[in-house]
Amino acid sequence: MNFGFSIGKRSEEGRKDWKRYYDASVVAGETAFQRLAEAARNTGAYTSVGFSERGAVNGTLYNGNAIFEPGGSYKVHRKLKPTGSERVVWEDADKGYFPVTSTPLGPIGSLICWKSYMPLARVALYQKGITIYISPNTNDNPEWQATIRHIAIEGMCFFVNAGMVIRRSSYPSDLHEGDVASRFPEYACRGGSCIVDPRGHYVTEPVWDEEAVIYTELDMGLPISCKMEHDVVGHYARPDVLELNVNEK
Template sequence: MPLPTVNVGVVQATPALFDLAKSVDRVVDWIQKGAEQGCQLLLFPESFIPCYPRGLRFDAVVGRRTEAGRAVWLDYWTNSIETESTEIDRIREAVRQAGIMVALGVTEREPIGGSLYCTLLYFGPDGRLLGKHRKLKPTGLERYLWAESDGRTLVSFDTELGRIGGLICWENYIPLARTALYQKGVQIYLAPTADARPSWQSTMQHIALEGRCFVLAANQFVRKSDYPDRYQAELADEPEIMSPGGSVIVSPMGEVLAGPLWNTEGLLTAELDFSVLAKSKLDFDVVGHYARPDVFQFHVVNQPDTQRVREGE
């Protein structure tokens, strides 16, 4: 059984765009802040390292690639992170010192081949990298930047804090991807994103109600002036606030526990009461008494078993 209550935090912050080393510095700083605020679990936004490259075109035209676009790609690729690296070692040590679980959105560089993935990394309170989820289906021009994943990274973790898993940004609009997590019994559902539309709040409330789970959603706060000077000309027509945020924490009954946070950096915190989660199953359990296995059959290819992560095991 999970703890009766769990203190969680959602980071809404600005990365050091296109700067791997400085972005890692900011991750370390926010981990320390989360620990100081009593968080037992801390969620960062989608692609916090090295940034979500909102507004950049990578000079993409159907049927043609250019040297200008390859130069932007190289900049992004160079500042993306590998899971076996000194940068990850720094983050692991910061997590270990803080003694909390951390879920960190990154653009991950595959060392063999060099493809990029939009990835959510999971760190245990001892600093171990427990596993990762790679985005199944990048959206729109994201497909030009990020490779696709498969069921092998639809991960979930059975921890002292409860069962934890999540999806990235518009993966949350894939009903069967959500169902794959619900079937694992996810109680704390993580949704790092780059979507700052007000309608995203409805999506997060829907998932909380549908999955009868706590939902943590994290987005970046980014201004045009945060981009390096070399990209200012391309972004000339963009508004100064390019991502206003909208991070939020929602209960299994769809009630907003913290946020949404707009137009600033900040750390949202909430105490999750697991008795609320249990009571929410009285009238709806999407994989329990509200399921119809006699009518619907569902199978996920290569989804791993839930990993048990408990102290002393």
């Protein structure tokens, strides 16, 4: 969907679809968020949820991911740079760059979709010692599977790949731009959710063309033991030669 945007002009029909999407977006901290926080509290679970975030005091949208903690608190990460034509829908992150959640399994953080192709953004998470790297995304191609296995090895962390399954029928039939959605293939995005260990091996194989709940047990000794010979922000770094400065916000 492009909400009627083209270079130098917009369409009124697309504007109506955008307003519908805006209304369905969520303000962090308001009622819908509190319900998710309550669910995390009731289940004693750490929960990662992707969402379209609406600014509380402006008309701007951000591509967001929240990690809820068992106590009910949460941290929101905003996508640093929307990709391609996403830029006409979502703004660059202006805060929530690299939040990390402390858990009994170690620090957990996330980068949304193609932000995992930003090497320095990955290092910003590695510098915080993450053991579980979460990536909500729409990348249903073999190249992405190669990418996530590389990142797991590079960061010596577990990579949780949350690939979306989007069918043509997922789009509302009454969109003003319905003719655009009607031209999509049956699967606009095929998924590919999986978990990769710090050695780059699949803990769970990718799941394609269906929604699924993936259960597994993780050996949390691996992220440290694998760093014996390769620690990208430790003994395998050269801070005297290469240095990353992160503007936290």
